[in-house]
Amino acid sequence: MKIDVGFSILMGVVIGIVSCYFFGKKTILKKYIHLLEKANFQATKIIKNAEKEGESIKKKKMIQAKEKFIELKYKHEKDVHFRERKIIDIENKTREKENRLSKEIEIYFKKNNRLETQIHDYEIKYKILKKKQEEFKNIHKKQVEFLEKISHYSSEEARNELMDIFKEEAKVKAQSHIQNIIEESQLTAKMEAKKIVIQAIQRIGTEETIENAVSVFNIESDDVKGRIIGREGRNIRALEKATGVEIIVDDTPEAILLSCFNPIRREIARLSLHKLVVDGRIHPARIEEIVERTEKQIEEEIVEIGKKNIIDLGIHGIHTELIRMIGRMKYRSSYGQNLLQHSREVAHLSGILASELGLNAKLAKRAGFLHDIGKIPERESEQPHAILGMQWAEKYGENMEICNAIGSHHDEIEMKVLISPIVQIADSISGARPGVRRNSFESYSKRLKNLENIAISFYGVNKAFAIQAGRELRVLVESDKIDDKKAFQLSCDISEKIKNEMTYPGQIKVTVIRETRAVQIAR
Incomplete structure (x- = not known):
């Protein structure tokens, strides 16, 4: 009995499950068919909408194309019209130029006819003048022959003698005039120059050590x-x-x-x-x-x-490499003078001289401080230190005036700015003071000997003595060969030859001494 009940229950469950399956499947199938119909409807609707939008876009594009065509056509017509106007303007200008040229040609031919007439008149006058000139030459020739016959002198001899007389007179007058100019300029300029230099030296006054x-x-x-x-x-x-x-x-x-x-x-x-x-x-x-x-x-x-x-x-804006070179100056000496102390002194002197002359003192001080940087190369160079220093200054951004002052302070290049001679003068003042620099005995004696030899090489010089460490040259001349006027000319010639043939610091004074002695013995 229990088995039948259980079996009945099991069969009922199975039948329920099977019936549920078939019922659910039928329900799902109906839903699927409904969704498919709905999707077809929406697809049809989308296609219709797309067709409508396509027609609308097509119409818009056609309208835009027509507008673009009209715009391009208008632009083309405008360009054609502009070119036509330009061609018409060019034709008008060409026509005006042709008219102007034709008028100028007419004026030219008229002037040319007048010029031909003037040239013909000038040719006639030239022939008359040439004839007169020939007559004058003949008359002058006869007069010269007559004068030669009277004076027993040929024209060439008389001309040479007159030229010698005029040359000698001109030379004497020129020497006298030059001497007067020099004396007048010395009276006014020498005292002022001394005043400026002395003031500059007084305001420096530094002690120097020799290493x-x-x-x-x-x-x-x-x-x-x-x-x-x-x-x-x-x-x-x-x-x-x-x-x-x-x-x-x-x-x-x-x-x-x-x-x-x-x-x-x-x-x-x-x-x-x-x-x-x-x-x-x-x-x-x-x-x-x-x-x-x-x-x-x-x-x-x-x-x-x-x-x-x-x-x-008070110097600013110097490149770091130049700063390092300045520091190396402390350990470098030139003729026994410390290079850094010398550069500082030249900087102060340059600034003072520039300020006294109304120039840029800061620029002069900067140039004076950097003027000897070429003396401290890390590698040996065959170039002069002034040129080498100028190249370094250009390399590290210094301006043209500074570079020219550095390169020209020993006259290796031409001085182009006003601070260049100031730096040269300050360098000479600093280096030429007694006791500052020390030269070797050989170079010292050689320089003095060269000075004396230059003076002795001139005609009429008897003896020459270099004194004051070579800063003055005294020349004794023979009184019967050199007169007072020639003595002045001789001093100028000797000083000029020293400038051209020797290198020296500071300046050299040339003194020509002419002495006449009359000696008699009473017996």
């Missing part, structure tokens, strides 16, 4: 010398190799000599030695380390020195 190519390194005891030399001299060789300085260890008590023409390398060696002695560890590896560190320190000091000096002088 050598040898530095002395002091040590506390001679025991340090052995440590510096090292075993078999390895330390001193390493130090010389690293610094490029010759180290002289001799019997001088408590001192070591550092010899080198380059002051920067000499200073690096001195500081390195000081650090090594203080540290106590002296061996090749330590030497290289200390020298490298000292080189970096010196480079930094060079830049600081350059910056400090341009700030002190």
Whole structure:
């Protein structure tokens, strides 16, 4: 009984499930058919709307095309009309030019006829004048022959004699006139020039120190010398190799000599030695380390020195490379004169002279400070230092006036601006003062000998003496060969030859002495 009930229930469930399946499937099928019909309707509607929009767009495009065609047609007609007007204007101008040219041609032919008439008249007058000239030549020739016959002189001899007389008179008058002009100009200009120069020197008044190519390194005891030399001299060789300085260890008590023409390398060696002695560890590896560190320190000091000096002088806007070159000037000397001190002095003098003359003092000071930067090349150059300095100034953005003043302060190039002679004068004042610079004995004696030889090479000179360190040349002449007027001309000729053949700082005074002696003996 229980089994039948269970089976009945199971069968009922199965039948229910099957009936639900078939009923649901039928319902879904009806929904699907409904959606499909709805989609077909919407598709038909969309197609109709698209066709309507297509027709509308087609009509708009046709209208736009017609408008564009009308616009292009109007533009073309306008261009054609403009070209026609332009052609008409050109034709009118051409017609006017033709008319004007035809009138000018008529005027030209009329003038040409008048000119031909004038030329004919001039030809007749020229023939008459030429005939008169021939008659005058014949008369002049007869007169000359008559005068030659009377004076027993040919015309050529008389002409040469007259020319010699006139030349001598003109030369004497010219010398006298030149002497008067020079004396008058000296009375007015010499005192004013001296006043300006003296004021400039008074306002500078700096002390100068003369540097050598040898530095002395002091040590506390001679025991340090052995440590510096090292075993078999390895330390001193390493130090010389690293610094490029010759180290002289001799019997001088408590001192070591550092010899080198380059002051920067000499200073690096001195500081390195000081650090090594203080540290106590002296061996090749330590030497290289200390020298490298000292080189970096010196480079930094060079830049600081350059910056400090341009700030002190009130100069601004200098390139960093030029600042480094200015710093290197401290370790460079010229004829024993410190280059940085010399440049500072030339800068001050240039500024003072420029201000006294009413010129740009700042520009003159800048040019004076940079005038010798060509003396500190990192590599040797065959060019003069003035030209090299001018090229560096151009490279690092200095203006034309500064560059010309640098390049022309030794007359290598032409002076084109007013500050150029000012810088040259300031350089001469700074370098030519007694005791500032030191020349070698050989160059000094050679310069004096050349001065005397130039004077002796002139006719009538008996003796010549260079005095005051070559700043004055006294010339003794023979009184029977050179008179007073020729003595003045001789001084001018000697000074001109010195200018052309010698290079010298400052100026050289040429004094010609002519002496007449009358000697009698009473017996």
